[in-house]
Amino acid sequence: MNFELTEEQEMIRDAARDFAQRELLPGVIERDENAIYPKEQVKRLGELGFLGMLVGTEYDGGGMDTVSYVLAMEEISKVDASVSVIMSVNNSLVCWGVQKYGSEAQKEEFLKPMARGDKIGAFLLSEPEAGSDATSQRTTAVDMGDHYLVNGIKNWITSGGTASTYLLIAHTHPEKKHHGINAFLIDSNLEGISVGPHENKMGMRASDTHSVMFNNVKIPKENRLGEDGQGFKIAMKSLEGGRIGIASQALGLASGAYELALQYAQERKTFGKEIIKHQAIAFKLADMAVEIEAARYFCLKAAWLKDQGKPYGQASAMAKLYAAETAMKVTTEAVQIHGGNGYVKEYHVERLMREAKLTQIYEGTSEIQKIVISRGLLA
Amino acid sequence: MKILVCISNVPDTTTKIKFANNNTQVDDAGVQWIINPWDELALTRAIELKEDSSNSFDEVCVVNVGLAKSDATLRKALAIGADKAIRIDAEPLDAYFVAGQIADYIKNNPFDIVLSGIESSDYNGSSVGGMLSEFLDCPAISSMTKLEVDNGEIIIHRAIPGGKQVLELQAPFVGIVQKGITNEPRIPAMRGIMMARKKPLEVVSPVDLKALSHIVEFELPQAKASCRMISEERLEALVDLLKSEAKVL
Amino acid sequence: MSVIAFAKNWDGKFKKSTYELVSYAKDLASRLNTQTLILSIGEVEETELEKLAQYGADKIISVEDSRLNILSSRIYAEVISQVVNKEEASLVVLSDNNSGKAISPRLSVKLQAGLAAAVLDVPKSLDPFIVKKQVFSGKAFAFVQIDSDKKILTLSKNSFGIKENVVSVNIEKFSPELSDDIFKIKVRSTESAENKVILADADIVVSAGRGMKSADNWQPVEDLASALGAATACSRPVSDDGWRGHEEHVGQTGKVVAPNLYFAVGISGAIQHVAGISRSKCIVAINTDPEAPIFSVADYGVVGDAMSVLPKLTSIINSGE
Numbered sequence: 001m002n003f004e005l006t007e008e009q010e011m012i013r014d015a016a017r018d019f020a021q022r023e024l025l026p027g028v029i030e031r032d033e034n035a036i037y038p039k040e041q042v043k044r045l046g047e048l049g050f051l052g053m054l055v056g057t058e059y060d061g062g063g064m065d066t067v068s069y070v071l072a073m074e075e076i077s078k079v080d081a082s083v084s085v086i087m088s089v090n091n092s093l094v095c096w097g098v099q100k101y102g103s104e105a106q107k108e109e110f111l112k113p114m115a116r117g118d119k120i121g122a123f124l125l126s127e128p129e130a131g132s133d134a135t136s137q138r139t140t141a142v143d144m145g146d147h148y149l150v151n152g153i154k155n156w157i158t159s160g161g162t163a164s165t166y167l168l169i170a171h172t173h174p175e176k177k178h179h180g181i182n183a184f185l186i187d188s189n190l191e192g193i194s195v196g197p198h199e200n201k202m203g204m205r206a207s208d209t210h211s212v213m214f215n216n217v218k219i220p221k222e223n224r225l226g227e228d229g230q231g232f233k234i235a236m237k238s239l240e241g242g243r244i245g246i247a248s249q250a251l252g253l254a255s256g257a258y259e260l261a262l263q264y265a266q267e268r269k270t271f272g273k274e275i276i277k278h279q280a281i282a283f284k285l286a287d288m289a290v291e292i293e294a295a296r297y298f299c300l301k302a303a304w305l306k307d308q309g310k311p312y313g314q315a316s317a318m319a320k321l322y323a324a325e326t327a328m329k330v331t332t333e334a335v336q337i338h339g340g341n342g343y344v345k346e347y348h349v350e351r352l353m354r355e356a357k358l359t360q361i362y363e364g365t366s367e368i369q370k371i372v373i374s375r376g377l378l379a
Numbered sequence: 380m381k382i383l384v385c386i387s388n389v390p391d392t393t394t395k396i397k398f399a400n401n402n403t404q405v406d407d408a409g410v411q412w413i414i415n416p417w418d419e420l421a422l423t424r425a426i427e428l429k430e431d432s433s434n435s436f437d438e439v440c441v442v443n444v445g446l447a448k449s450d451a452t453l454r455k456a457l458a459i460g461a462d463k464a465i466r467i468d469a470e471p472l473d474a475y476f477v478a479g480q481i482a483d484y485i486k487n488n489p490f491d492i493v494l495s496g497i498e499s500s501d502y503n504g505s506s507v508g509g510m511l512s513e514f515l516d517c518p519a520i521s522s523m524t525k526l527e528v529d530n531g532e533i534i535i536h537r538a539i540p541g542g543k544q545v546l547e548l549q550a551p552f553v554g555i556v557q558k559g560i561t562n563e564p565r566i567p568a569m570r571g572i573m574m575a576r577k578k579p580l581e582v583v584s585p586v587d588l589k590a591l592s593h594i595v596e597f598e599l600p601q602a603k604a605s606c607r608m609i610s611e612e613r614l615e616a617l618v619d620l621l622k623s624e625a626k627v628l
Numbered sequence: 629m630s631v632i633a634f635a636k637n638w639d640g641k642f643k644k645s646t647y648e649l650v651s652y653a654k655d656l657a658s659r660l661n662t663q664t665l666i667l668s669i670g671e672v673e674e675t676e677l678e679k680l681a682q683y684g685a686d687k688i689i690s691v692e693d694s695r696l697n698i699l700s701s702r703i704y705a706e707v708i709s710q711v712v713n714k715e716e717a718s719l720v721v722l723s724d725n726n727s728g729k730a731i732s733p734r735l736s737v738k739l740q741a742g743l744a745a746a747v748l749d750v751p752k753s754l755d756p757f758i759v760k761k762q763v764f765s766g767k768a769f770a771f772v773q774i775d776s777d778k779k780i781l782t783l784s785k786n787s788f789g790i791k792e793n794v795v796s797v798n799i800e801k802f803s804p805e806l807s808d809d810i811f812k813i814k815v816r817s818t819e820s821a822e823n824k825v826i827l828a829d830a831d832i833v834v835s836a837g838r839g840m841k842s843a844d845n846w847q848p849v850e851d852l853a854s855a856l857g858a859a860t861a862c863s864r865p866v867s868d869d870g871w872r873g874h875e876e877h878v879g880q881t882g883k884v885v886a887p888n889l890y891f892a893v894g895i896s897g898a899i900q901h902v903a904g905i906s907r908s909k910c911i912v913a914i915n916t917d918p919e920a921p922i923f924s925v926a927d928y929g930v931v932g933d934a935m936s937v938l939p940k941l942t943s944i945i946n947s948g949e
Contacts, residue, residue, distance in 0.1 A: 007451050011458060011572050018566045049569025062569030267919055392880050392900050396767045416881045474743065475736060497729075500880055502763050502770070504745050509701060509733025518702060518813055521730035524874075534816070538875060540638070540726060540828060542820030546813055555730075558867075558874040558882065591742030591776040595758060598769040600906065606913065606923045611932035614940050617912070618948065620928060625910040627832075627889040628856075 005071070012053075012068045016075035019048060024080040029345050031082065031206040035198065037162060038083050038206050045087060046117015050076070054091045055099055055115035059107055062115075066241075066303035070248040074296075077252025078259070081355040082206035084252065088245030089158045090114060093363075094121030094167045097238045098185060101226040110165050110185050122163035122188070123242075124154040124212060125235055134169065134235055135178045139214060141170035148172070148184070148224070150192075150217040156362070160210030161195050163188050167225065168214075169235045181231035184223050192217035203354030240313045242363050243320040244306065247299045250323035250359035254295060257327075257334035257352040258288045264338055264347075281337055288330045295323040314376040320359075321369035327356035380550065381438045382425040383490040385481055385507060386456055387415035387471075387499040388449040398597045405501075405597070414452050417496025419459075419564040421556040424526055425494060426460040426565070434528040438462050442484060444469055444477045450580065457575035458567035464580045472590035474506035479588045481507070482514030491550035492533075497522060497557045502594075508555035518552045524559035630663040631656050632717040634708055635680060636699075636727050637672050643829060644790065645723045647683050651791040652783050653721050654684030655750055660719070665689060667711050669704055670697045677799055684793030689715075689802050699727055700813065705734035707804045712739060712778070714802075724782035725828060732782050741778035748787045765880040766906040767899075785828075786886045786909065827876065830859035832889045833908075835878055837863035837901075839894020839915060839934060843871035848938035849893060855945040861885065863895045879904035893934045897922025914938070 005013070023044055031038055045051050054069055055061020069091065077084040098111045113119040130136035139152025150170055154160075166188050173180030196211035226234050262285055265276035275281045298319035305312040331353035335342035342349050360366045390396065390410045397406040414422070425439045441456040442465040443449045453464040467480045485493065493515075495508035512519030524543065525536035535546045538557055567575075609617045621628040633653035635646050650666060657664040666685040668677060671692050680688055691707055708731065712720060720735065722728035724746045736743040744759045748769065752758045756773050759781060763770040827833065834853040840846065846860075853860045860876060867877035878885050880900040886907035893914045895901060902925050905911065913926035914937050923929045930937055 007454060008572060008576070010451070011455055011567065011575075012569070014455075015458075015567050015569075015572065022563070022566070047568065048566060053569050057573065063573055064569060267921060269919070390764075392765075392903075395899070396764045398768075474733065474745075478733070478737070500765055503761075503765060503884075504743075505729045506733040506736065506743055506745055509730055510737050512702070513705065513734040513737035519730070519734070520813075521701060522726060538726075539818070539820070541824055541826045542818065544818045545816040547816055548813055558877065563868075591736070591740070592744060592772050592774045594770045595773045596771045597763070598760075598771070600766075600769065603925055604927075606926045606929045608923075608929045608931065611930055611937055611940070614930070614937065615944055617928055617930065618941070618944050621889065621910065621912070625889070625927065627910045 005067070009065075009068050009071060012064065013071040013075055015048065016050070016072035019044070019050075020076050020079040024076065024083055028080050029348070029351070032351050033205070033345065035200070035205040037208050038080070041080070041083050042086055042120070043117070045083060049117075050087055051090050051117035051120070052095055052115025055095050055111060059099065060112045060115045061095070066244060066306045067300060070244065070251075070299045070303045073245055073248035074252040074255060074299075077249040078256030080206070081249055081253055081352075082204045084249050085158055085204055085207050086120065088242065088249060089123055090121045092241040092245040093123035093238050094165065096241050097167055097183065097225060097234050100237070101183070101230065101234055102185065103222075105222070106185055106225065114165060119164040120159050120162055121165045121167060122157050122159040123238065124157055124166050124168045126155050126157070128153060128155050134181070134232060137169065137171045137181060139168075139170040140174070141172045141182055141184065141219065143172055147221060148182070148219045150184075150214045150219055152214050154212045154214075156199070157210050157212050158207055160212050161198065161208040166212070167238075169231050173229070176229065178232035179229045181235070182228065183225040183231035183234040184219050185225045186219055186223050190217050190219070201358075203351065203356075203358055239363060240316050241306065243316040243369075244299065244302050244312070246359055246363045247295070247302065247316065247319035247323040250320070250327035250356065251292070251295045251299050253352050253356045253359065254288070254292050254323070254327040254330040257331040257349050258285070258292055260347070260349055261285065261288070261334040261337040264341075275337070284333050284337060288333055291326045291330060295319070295326045298322050314373060317364070317369045317372040317376070320364065321366050321373065324356070324359040324366055327359050331356040380436050380491040381440065381489075382428065382436060382492045382494060383485065384418060384422045384425050384439065384441045384456075384461070385493065385495040385511070386418045386422070386441045386443045386452065387496070387501065388412050388443060388445050388452040389415045389499055389501040392416065392500055396599075398599070402597045403595070412448065412452055414456060415496050415499045415501075416564070417498055417556055417558070420558065420560050421494035421496055421554070422456055422459060422461060423564050424556070424561045427561060428526070428528070429460075440465060440490070442467065442481055444471045444480045444585070446470060453580055454575050455567060457578045457580065458571040459565045460571060461578075463578060466580065466582050467585050468582050469585035473592045474504040474510060475592070476588055476590040478507045478510030478514055480585050482511055483586045484583065485515060489551070493551070493553045494556055495553065497555050508553050512553040515551070515553070518548065519555060520546065520548065520552060521555045522557040523554045524557050526554060526560060629660065630665050630715055630717045631660065631719045631721065632665045632667055632708070632712060632715065634720065634722045634728070634731070635666050635668045636723065636725070637668060637670055637676070640670075640672050641676060642679065645725065645785050645829065646680070647790045648785070648788055649721060649723050649783055650680050650683040650685055651793070652750075652788040654793055655788070655791070656719060656721065657686075659750070659754060663687065665715055665717065667691070667708060669707055674799060678797065681797035682792055682794050683790065684795055685797050686795065688797055688799045690799055691802050691804060693803070695806075698815070701727070701730035701734055703806060704731045705738055706806065708735055709738040710804045711802060718778055720778075720780045722780070722782045724784050728782045732780050736780050739778045739780070740776060741780045742774035742776040743780040743782075744772045744774055745782045746784045747781045748784050750788070762884075762907070765884055765903040767903050784886060784907070786888070786907070825853070825857060825859040827859040827861055827878075827883060827885065830885075830887050832856045832858035832891075833861050833878070833885055833887045834858045834891045834893065835861035835863065835895060835905075836866065836893040836934065837895030838865045839896070840866075840871075845935065846872070848935060848942070852891070852938050852942045852945070855942045858891075863898075863901050892922050892926065893938065895922055896920045897925060
């Protein structure tokens, strides 16, 4: 056992913290309120190498380990989860799959620009009738000999409007159930693709979430990712890693809210003393600190397993479940500690609370995580 | 041309300072160490000059006098973009000792421009840069707020009380850097952090030199009496208090 | 054995901080049973030099070389060291201002004399020689022992006070030996703001922060400062955002100030800001947030919007004059 971070991991965490405090904090309230896409901030995220930090250096990535990724995600999510979700999707849902399953030509064409942050990737799995239940896909990719013809609708797509590259999941042989699913790597501007309006969300309002429609879209054969019928596996494996990203995001929302509450409790006075000196508040903060620490261990353990090349599906599901539930609970308590001020946008915690709710829902709801975990127990 | 930036390893500016061993030492527990903020600005400017291909700066090195706990800070300097780090392996006893060690290194490894922050946020000595220039017998520019190259000539701005002065100068010299030299310190990029692994961090032995002073004890300031609140409607009373009670008007 | 104070002039005139330095040097000299010598470099009229005698100078040494009217730390350190050697002085004191900060390190190396910068008080002990200074930008103090025979101190402003001690004085001229090749730096131009109170010298500072909401809202700050004859300053976010220049930034990574009266307007009071103002004699905080940490370091507080408080305050001050 060794709980110590390397010097490099600490440096990455500090860089992420400096970036979040200096470049994300200014304007975060306005971007959330008016649902303004953080264009400049995402550009800087790319320049600093956060968008491709898990991609190997041979493909213009940072070549960093997953532990570093957890640390960076936590720091960025403390301040702006709209930015961190873009980072998470690009790194763990899109780049990871391309690096793992892509051909050299696909890596050259798609992976390198995404790793540099020149292009943003989106992951197109969810449908109006199929979220985590990937086998219920209705989007079809019919094999036409020299190309695939795609029709269907994808929903709740993070970066759906801004991404240049889509990792698309669709059915080619519905009769083969999950063995009939394919993954494709395509430009988002192919003919026949249209993007729905920006979803007016409760939280993470600055990230752009859209539905994406495919109407007789021709996808060349060479854009299929992996073998014929490997799409389901690619999607599920990507989600396993994605869960580490979202778990770290939830962790950051919790620890960000906790830090604000801790500071507020030391400054705000009632009945002649700082509210942290009232046991009701002190115990709340103690509970929050304990749960955050536990969530952090879950995240780092899942990341460590992944870095060691060991199975991490079960661990990442536990991390995502626990961190998301902790985020919801801790952000709610942080609002409570702030009292009336907590309900006001200026104090940030209400935003973190709205954002925390999404971590219990996307990339597999908490209930789905329990399905994954309980199936793992039986296996 | 080569630039050397002197780096102090100091507690993060948000750190609440505590002391240990009967107030004779800074309590290291929980302290996060950073590049002294002024030194970081100097380093950032040096790297900007190196990156600008229109001039002839081709190497930026950083130097620190300190024990192994400085290494993380030096590696951050490498991650930001310095080419090489030198650590003179000794406890930084006082400014004279630190400047003397760095001067000795420079005498054997010459640089065109040596930069140092105007102050270090720990012991607030403001002395290393000036001492270094005297050890090296070269000019020093205090409160340097701009460092540029114009047609091959080095142009410097320095802050003087209530204004500024524009100077022309030939290397070698020591620049003592004040805020304004660049906009913001750099955040290291992932690529830089990765490349820092491969860059040299040279540890050299100190020369024999005696410090001229040492700290015997620390003390924390006393807590302040509570603030007297005055209503916005009674600002006359505030002015009266400033005159009669505080006697500052 | 004597104590030498370097009395810097600004265009031939001394400032209050010079008189404080002379008062301090006199006090040190009496503790050490020795003489107080004052060294002035550059052209200063005799009547101005005589003013220093009011604070206890035994002898004034004046180096009237017009080449020395422009300050160069290298040349000044050379001149001071020649005087120190000639007079066999053991202790040199300078003001902890721009010039003192620039000259003292060079002098320290030349004389092999230990330097304690930004000293706050008379020595705690003379043997060993221990002085108190500010460290961590005001978050703490340190007692520094100087171990060398010759010693150099720079004195923080407003830490000793001006003490009259009228004596008759003789003014002695001194001509240092200076080689031409140290006059090397070429000055292209000098700019200085007219009629502006310089922050480092100011007895009163009106400082404003993010609470002003916009760079366009600074007029009330300027107005109060001009009514009080004060310098203006700002917090770090304000200078970082370019609302005001860096030269106005007060705090741990900006300027550390020690005025008699400091107005913190719309400044929340982050630990780094407080570090830069903790030596102010009196702090007045004006802030809309009654919970702002600045109130815990202020002597007087007003909860209210700066845009309405400042004009009222300015008119009260103006009507009182």
